Amino acid sequence: METTVGVGERKHTEAYVLAHLEGTREDALAELERRARNHTPEHPRSPKRRRLFREDGGFLLVIDGAWQSFSTRYTVAELLDDSAAPPPPEPEPEPELPAAAVPPPPPPPSPSLPSPPVERYADGVPVRPSWLGRTDVQ
Numbered sequence: 551m552e553t554t555v556g557v558g559e560r561k562h563t564e565a566y567v568l569a570h571l572e573g574t575r576e577d578a579l580a581e582l583e584r585r586a587r588n589h590t591p592e593h594p595r596s597p598k599r600r601r602l603f604r605e606d607g608g609f610l611l612v613i614d615g616a617w618q619s620f621s622t623r624y625t626v627a628e629l630l631d632d633s634a635a636p637p638p639p640e641p642e643p644e645p646e647l648p649a650a651a652v653p654p655p656p657p658p659p660s661p662s663l664p665s666p667p668v669e670r671y672a673d674g675v676p677v678r679p680s681w682l683g684r685t686d687v688q
Contacts, residue, residue: 551565551567551585551622551623551624551625552564552566552622552623552625553566553620553621553622553623554591554593554620554621554622555592555593556593557593557618561618568582568585568624569581569585570629579608579626582608582624582625582626583604583609585624586602586608586609586611586622586624589622591611591613591620591622593615593618593620594613594614594615594616594617594618594620595615596615596616597613598615599613599614600612600613600614607626607627608623608624608625608626609623610624611623611624668680
């Protein structure tokens with residue numbers, strides 16, 4: 551974001567990085583538009599007119615005050631280098647569970663009434679899937 555700060559002879563432009571985003575250019579432009587629409591700059595203190603323009607790489611917000619106009623330019627840019635970037639985080643090793651903490655295998659199914667034979671097609675696929683009619687599956 552490049553915005554006008556100060557007033558009169560001290561009026562100048564300053565640049566700020568609003569955010570770093572992972573995703574597509576369209577995602578970045580959508581986030582940038584949201585920020586541009588909601589931004590309320592310090593100057594002018596009594597805005598008379600507010601205009602937001604779309605450009606190829608971002609947006610231009612022009613706010614007319616009683617005596618002067620103030621502008622803010624929002625641009626999507628790809629970060630190529632950062633001399634003060636923090637080092638990438640090291641992956642955390644997965645904790646090894648002690649042998650006692652590993653859950654035991656489930657017990658074998660208890661003997662019950664013999665299930666009826668399953669009707670199958672010639673290739674071995676069941677005619678009626680086993681999940682059909684189950685209430686615990688959605």
